[in-house]
Amino acid sequence: MATIRNQPAPPHPDEAPSRTWRVNLFEKFPWLKRVVKARSFQFSMILPNLLLFYLFILAGLFGTPIGSRNIIIVFVWILWWFVLITLMVPLLGRVWCTMCPLPVFGDWLQRRALVKVRSGDTVGLRNKLFGLNKRWPRKLSNIWLQNFGFLFLAIFSALLVTRPIVSALVFGLLIGLAVVLAYVYRLRAFCSYLCPISGFLSLYSMTSMIELRSVSADACQKCTSKACVRGSDQGWACPWYVYMGKLDRNNYCGLCMECVKSCPNDNIALFARPFASDIKLKGYDEVWKACIMLVLALSYSVVLLGPWGHIKNWANISESGNWGGFAVYASATTLLALVVFPGLLYLVVRLGQWLARAREHTSRELFIRLAYTLVPLGLLAWIAFSVPLVMVNGAYIISVLSDPLGWGMNLFGTAGFHWQPLWPAWVPYLQAPILLAGLFWSLRTGFHVALDLFGDRALATRALAPLSVFLTAITMVFLALFVG
Amino acid sequence: MKATIDRVPILVTLIMLVALPLALLGYHRIYLPYKFRGARIITLTALASDGVWTREPVMGINYWRKHFSATPNIHIQQGESVVLRLASADVLHSFAIPALNIGPIEVPAGEVREVKFTGERPGPLVFLCWQVCSPVHEKLRGQIVVLGPGGQPGPEDPKLEPDLDGRSPQ
Structure with missing residues (x-):
């Protein structure tokens, strides 16, 4: 079996040319491979989160309606969100999907098992799967539903992230949806095509510093069983229906590690790699996802962190009752995310295409490929937005830990911990470098994409120039918002 | 072993689904009356x-x-x-x-x-x-x-x- 032992990765058209290292973590840490190969691995990671989310939903239903004193708001929208976007995604990609409790009941319904694997033959897969096992409609086999779902939830974010009952109902709805879809469709249709969290994880996992890949492409080509995608008596068929032999991006791998168990050639490994190594977007749905996420980072920053009270009131529809204002806010966000921003992006890409006299590439190809520059900038903009979330509101985590439902408990003696922001004067000094780092990575990877497309530094520079100005302008807007 | 491999996680999950709301209910029905007995x-x-x-x-x-x-x-x-x-x-x-x-x-x-x-x-x-x-x-x-x-x-x-x-x- 061929192995990669800390060698530079072979050049790949979709990879950043500057990628100089790749480490097989299963070789470096054999215990990690043993842990991941255990059948109980994924469930062991899911169970604590299942308990937590169950507590969150109960707290949302039966706890205090005051968000800052209810664990569902404090732990989900402050702690979990911060850890997810700041640490988990950039470092570990879609590792949240490994441990997410939302689809576990659907999985059980489909597999009739939480840990063990069932052999069988179901719609060409080598596992026994229950339910109707219908194929997900081809026309919806993209992330458009996730795009619109996330945008819809985000427009109601002022309610979602402050009202315990709203969060509880949304999580309950997602769990219910996952169960229904697991019964009707094969594999994890909910996670692949509907889950709003999965949508943005798929995009930003492209930047992550780990990847699950085949060790030897040759071994995959010669493999006749294709157990990674079809399953075997050692592991379930890939819930995302990903064939490891051709996997070249993190987007749609949920890191469940079933393929590591099922591969008959022991040919799958976890690799560490440089930040932002996946640089190829593959469709309009992903481009629009990048646009939506960046616009929403801006919208959240304006509504939740900005000084404009009237905009907060527009977004806070359940308290203000100002439907006219809400309509303005919702329409503006939607238009900006779906029309204006993608339109501006298209214009600057076309301008760059004209400057570079690029005729060998279509506008579509350039638009999709260069839209990747929104990914590092978007991720870092979200991180910059999340920093004050936890620095200003983090004290609530301490008090809520002891009184999760606002019932007057004092489990760990910290219920009386008073709110106090953590070094608020330092927030802009943290946000600014994070944003500038995002701009740097966007320009850097954008240059690599352009170089890959045009093969000439001068042409790549000309093609990227208008987009660089656009990205810099976006960063300046964020800086003005955060720093003043 | 294979037959029991799933019974433990299922049992643990069921216990958790039942125990958590009971524990919360117990706070009001058992703990508070005990704390303020009389x-x-x-x-x-x-x-x-x-x-x-x-x-x-x-x-x-x-x-x-x-x-x-x-x-x-x-x-x-x-x-x-x-x-x-x-x-x-x-x-x-x-x-x-x-x-x-x-x-x-x-x-x-x-x-x-x-x-x-x-x-x-x-x-x-x-x-x-x-x-x-x-x-x-x-x-x-x-x-x-x-x-x-x-x-x-x-x-x-x-x-x-x-x-x-x-x-x-x-």
């Missing part, structure tokens, strides 16, 4: 939106769709020990029983404050919100009636309205 526990929640102190449970599932009714007079026996668990479902309130020199006690939103007292003398005890919390702040008041021997309300007419400053009539 005392009667009364929970009062202040709502500025409705201008009431209510004894109805106020929580995420009903706060946004329900109007809550003010607590009727609370009757306690002379000499009975009472623990009032005071909560606020919206803004900062405060609580006071001027006749007993209790309070003002701040009741921040989402938090619970506990005050213990004994009804020594038969008669009405007015409780009210001491801090201007909303346009209907004046409505946030109620009565605890200490019943005398034989369950009688005492020599003073409990229907008497207290003075505007909140003190019971002498």
Whole structure:
């Protein structure tokens, strides 16, 4: 079996040319491979989160309606969100999907098992799967539903992230949806095509510093069983229906590690790699996802962190009752995310295409490929937005830990911990470098994409120039918002 | 081994699904009565939106769709020990029983404050919100009636309205 032992990765058209290292973590840490190969691995990671989310939903239903004193708001929208976007995604990609409790009941319904694997033959897969096992409609086999779902939830974010009952109902709805879809469709249709969290994880996992890949492409080509995608008596068929032999991006791998168990050639490994190594977007749905996420980072920053009270009131529809204002806010966000921003992006890409006299590439190809520059900038903009979330509101985590439902408990003696922001004067000094780092990575990877497309530094520079100005302008807007 | 490999996780999951709500229920049904053994526990929640102190449970599932009714007079026996668990479902309130020199006690939103007292003398005890919390702040008041021997309300007419400053009539 061929192995990669800390060698530079072979050049790949979709990879950043500057990628100089790749480490097989299963070789470096054999215990990690043993842990991941255990059948109980994924469930062991899911169970604590299942308990937590169950507590969150109960707290949302039966706890205090005051968000800052209810664990569902404090732990989900402050702690979990911060850890997810700041640490988990950039470092570990879609590792949240490994441990997410939302689809576990659907999985059980489909597999009739939480840990063990069932052999069988179901719609060409080598596992026994229950339910109707219908194929997900081809026309919806993209992330458009996730795009619109996330945008819809985000427009109601002022309610979602402050009202315990709203969060509880949304999580309950997602769990219910996952169960229904697991019964009707094969594999994890909910996670692949509907889950709003999965949508943005798929995009930003492209930047992550780990990847699950085949060790030897040759071994995959010669493999006749294709157990990674079809399953075997050692592991379930890939819930995302990903064939490891051709996997070249993190987007749609949920890191469940079933393929590591099922591969008959022991040919799958976890690799560490440089930040932002996946640089190829593959469709309009992903481009629009990048646009939506960046616009929403801006919208959240304006509504939740900005000084404009009237905009907060527009977004806070359940308290203000100002439907006219809400309509303005919702329409503006939607238009900006779906029309204006993608339109501006298209214009600057076309301008760059004209400057570079690029005729060998279509506008579509350039638009999709260069839209990747929104990914590092978007991720870092979200991180910059999340920093004050936890620095200003983090004290609530301490008090809520002891009184999760606002019932007057004092489990760990910290219920009386008073709110106090953590070094608020330092927030802009943290946000600014994070944003500038995002701009740097966007320009850097954008240059690599352009170089890959045009093969000439001068042409790549000309093609990227208008987009660089656009990205810099976006960063300046964020800086003005955060720093003043 | 293979047959049992899934029984443990299923059992653990089922136990968790049952145990957690039971534990939460146990907090109210077992722990609080034990903590305040010998005392009667009364929970009062202040709502500025409705201008009431209510004894109805106020929580995420009903706060946004329900109007809550003010607590009727609370009757306690002379000499009975009472623990009032005071909560606020919206803004900062405060609580006071001027006749007993209790309070003002701040009741921040989402938090619970506990005050213990004994009804020594038969008669009405007015409780009210001491801090201007909303346009209907004046409505946030109620009565605890200490019943005398034989369950009688005492020599003073409990229907008497207290003075505007909140003190019971002498």
